[in-house]
Amino acid sequence: MARITFIEPDGTPRIVEAEPGMTVMEAAVKNNIRGIAAECGGACACATCHVYVDEAWREATGHPEAMEEDMLDFAFDVREASRLSCQIKVTDALDGLIVRVPEKQF
Amino acid sequence: MTEEVIRTDAVVVGAGPVGLFAVFELGLVDVKAHVVDILDRAGGQCTELYPEKPIYDIPGLTVVTGQELSDRLMDQIKPFGAEFHFGQRVESLERLGDEGFRLTTDAGTTLECKILVIAAGGGSFTPKRPPLPGIEAYEGTSVFYSVRKMEHFRGRDVLIVGGGDSALDWTLNLQPVAKSLTLIHRRAEFRASPDSVNKMFALVENGDVSFKLGQVTKLHGTDGKLSSVTVKGADGASFEQKAEVLLPFFGLTMKLGPVADWGLNLEENLIPVDTARFETSEPRIFAIGDINTYPGKLKLILSGFHEAALMAQAAYKYVYPDKKLIFQYTTSSSSLQKKLGVL
Numbered sequence: 001m002a003r004i005t006f007i008e009p010d011g012t013p014r015i016v017e018a019e020p021g022m023t024v025m026e027a028a029v030k031n032n033i034r035g036i037a038a039e040c041g042g043a044c045a046c047a048t049c050h051v052y053v054d055e056a057w058r059e060a061t062g063h064p065e066a067m068e069e070d071m072l073d074f075a076f077d078v079r080e081a082s083r084l085s086c087q088i089k090v091t092d093a094l095d096g097l098i099v100r101v102p103e104k105q106f
Numbered sequence: 107m108t109e110e111v112i113r114t115d116a117v118v119v120g121a122g123p124v125g126l127f128a129v130f131e132l133g134l135v136d137v138k139a140h141v142v143d144i145l146d147r148a149g150g151q152c153t154e155l156y157p158e159k160p161i162y163d164i165p166g167l168t169v170v171t172g173q174e175l176s177d178r179l180m181d182q183i184k185p186f187g188a189e190f191h192f193g194q195r196v197e198s199l200e201r202l203g204d205e206g207f208r209l210t211t212d213a214g215t216t217l218e219c220k221i222l223v224i225a226a227g228g229g230s231f232t233p234k235r236p237p238l239p240g241i242e243a244y245e246g247t248s249v250f251y252s253v254r255k256m257e258h259f260r261g262r263d264v265l266i267v268g269g270g271d272s273a274l275d276w277t278l279n280l281q282p283v284a285k286s287l288t289l290i291h292r293r294a295e296f297r298a299s300p301d302s303v304n305k306m307f308a309l310v311e312n313g314d315v316s317f318k319l320g321q322v323t324k325l326h327g328t329d330g331k332l333s334s335v336t337v338k339g340a341d342g343a344s345f346e347q348k349a350e351v352l353l354p355f356f357g358l359t360m361k362l363g364p365v366a367d368w369g370l371n372l373e374e375n376l377i378p379v380d381t382a383r384f385e386t387s388e389p390r391i392f393a394i395g396d397i398n399t400y401p402g403k404l405k406l407i408l409s410g411f412h413e414a415a416l417m418a419q420a421a422y423k424y425v426y427p428d429k430k431l432i433f434q435y436t437t438s439s440s441s442l443q444k445k446l447g448v449l
């Protein structure tokens with residue numbers, strides 16, 4: 001079990017519990033986190049599950065692969081910390097993860 | 107534009123997997139169909155969103171990719187000679203009483219049909235609009251999501267944003283007509299075909315195209331006329347970029363679109379249907395696939411195929427009111443096999 005904090009666009013922190021094996025996007029959708037649209041259901045084909053990973057967690061979550069990097073071209077206001085949450089797999093090591101939901105997903 | 111009207115039995119709106127299979131089921135009962143899709147190819151979500159991804163729940167096919175499924179369906183429906191109108195969005199629906207319907211596309215094609223099959227899935231694929239404040243005011247005058255007429259861009263300062271094939275293709279195509287052409291992308295890598303990327307960099311080297319790293323954050327102008335944009339550069343510092351025309355290419359998203367204005371009952375952007383005929387609240391108008399809703403609905407390709415089969419039975423009765431439909435198997439019916447071209 002890993003606890004993930006989503007900071008919603010208006011600044012509200014929402015703490016949810018996620019099972020290892022699911023994706024951060026799935027944890028968000030299951031808990032109705034505002035601002036995660038996930039139109040393609042996790043196929044890395046829509047870029048509407050964009051999040052900013054908290055500085056302290058950047059190493060632990062790793063870096064986007066080529067396909068994700070390509071899809072990030074379709075996201076808005078992409079930064080160093082940008083990830084597509086459907087491409088981050090939850091593990092026990094991510095217990096405590098903090099991600100910010102951008103103001104706009106498109 | 108020719109005023110010629112295309113007359114046919116059925117028009118299928120949407121060439122997703124379900125719209126394609128509808129052509130098959132309609133074909134078996136001698137109902138001729140025309141298919142319209144805003145995309146420039148068949149397959150709907152399967153080819154637009156996940157062409158390379160595996161699908162595991164198509165009966166009889168252990169695994170098939172989105173692209174393969176679409177290709178196989180196109181192959182399977184070939185005998186019925188349906189005509190496809192790609193790159194066109196069905197805009198309006200007019201009722202012609204007992205005669206059926208008249209549909210008009212954004213390319214000016216007019217189709218008249220006896221029955222209408224809405225297989226519009228999650229809606230028509232539409233270009234994504236960057237969430238830049240006030241962008242709506244510039245759309246159609248300074249901001250464009252596609253290029254219909256190149257002439258429109260002659261002698262203007264054009265700014266293209268994006269790193270895919272659309273962005274690169276239009277950079278190459280519009281460079282000769284534009285007064286100046288700037289391409290802005292958030293990184294120096296591109297998803298576009300390497301050939302286009304090389305050609306673009308050659309133009310940059312020649313001084314014909316200007317390429318900058320960054321992301322547009324603000325638009326400036328008055329009365330729908332763009333004059334410049336603010337760009338956040340790769341180093342985080344912002345700069346101003348002159349632009350009379352902005353072409354943002356950020357991919358496609360599904361929006362219900364014109365179907366919403368056709369006077370049909372809608373429930374949360376879905377069309378309620380009955381589960382014996384998959385007909386909408388209006389006789390002769392059917393809705394199948396992801397666009398419809400009914401108790402127990404599953405948004406699966408499998409379910410859409412079933413809906414297409416039952417829809418075709420009901421459609422037959424409108425197209426051939428005086429005939430009786432005999433239930434037949436493709437395995438054993440020589441008349442069906444003739445239609446399929448296997449006999």
Ligand SMILES: Cc1cc2nc3c(=O)[nH]c(=O)nc-3n(C[C@H](O)[C@H](O)[C@H](O)COP(=O)(O)OP(=O)(O)OC[C@H]3O[C@@H](n4cnc5c(N)ncnc54)[C@H](O)[C@@H]3O)c2cc1C
Binds near residue numbers: 039149
């Ligand atoms: C990533 C992903 C994975 C999936 N995996 C599976 C799976 O494993 N198994 C499964 O069964 N399903 C799966 N699905 C769902 C499946 O793709 C859909 O159920 C299916 O595509 C629905 O088909 P459809 O023909 O109803 O609509 P769509 O595929 O959405 O096609 C509708 C078409 O209609 C067009 N259109 C709409 N309005 C208009 C208009 N006014 N004018 C012109 N054209 C119009 C659109 O452009 C579109 O091409 C998946 C979906 C996604 C996104």
Ligand code: FES
Binds near residue numbers: 038048
């Ligand atoms: S859910 Fe579509 S890219 Fe992540």
